[in-house]
Amino acid sequence: DQQVKQNSPSLSVQEGRISILNCDYTNSMFDYFLWYKKYPAEGPTFLISISSIKDKNEDGRFTVFLNKSAKHLSLHIVPSQPGDSAVYFCAASEGFGNEKLTFGTGTRLTIIP
């Protein structure tokens, strides 16, 4: 039973445009969400996070939006750059300070120059 789902396995976006990656979850106990980025031959690295008490968190070109009623979050990257080409994983946890994460299946983002 996949509690965190990323329904788009891949996404291609023109350089300079907006990339939108989506994530859905089913467990209503999840209250903290993270996005990780993974390059080939490397481990995932933290990108941005959001607590369930917020509906938006922004960090430079990256913004995460959370819609609790829909159990949906999205990552916006604008403008998209070639270095953003990677696999992006959504992850969720229950409880503040609980680092046990449940990961989504990942979305491979390709930025077209």
Next chain:
Amino acid sequence: DADVTQTPRNRITKTGKRIMLECSQTKGHDRMYWYRQDPGLGLRLIYYSFDVKDINKGEISDGYSVSRQAQAKFSLSLESAIPNQTALYFCATSDPGGGSGPAYNEQFFGPGTRLTVL
């Protein structure tokens, strides 16, 4: 120097062999995790340890065992490897309360071990 290291980085083995993957960290974190990544399935938790005396099963622990030799070391063993254990394996660490990174609940990952079981 990398904070979380994994050895070996690549391993090819045969069905039925015992194999150990090792993870070391210099971050001083108490909590360590083992994941496997498969295409289309994302990262799935195998085992985790919140301190040296604590071992917990994750989502997919069957066929695996772990040993937490010290705060800095967490090993994953496949007692009798089978082909469907071919995957990319990641070790990760975190700090209780998650206060050591830019986000709470953040985990820090090693570079991964690519394991092939023939």
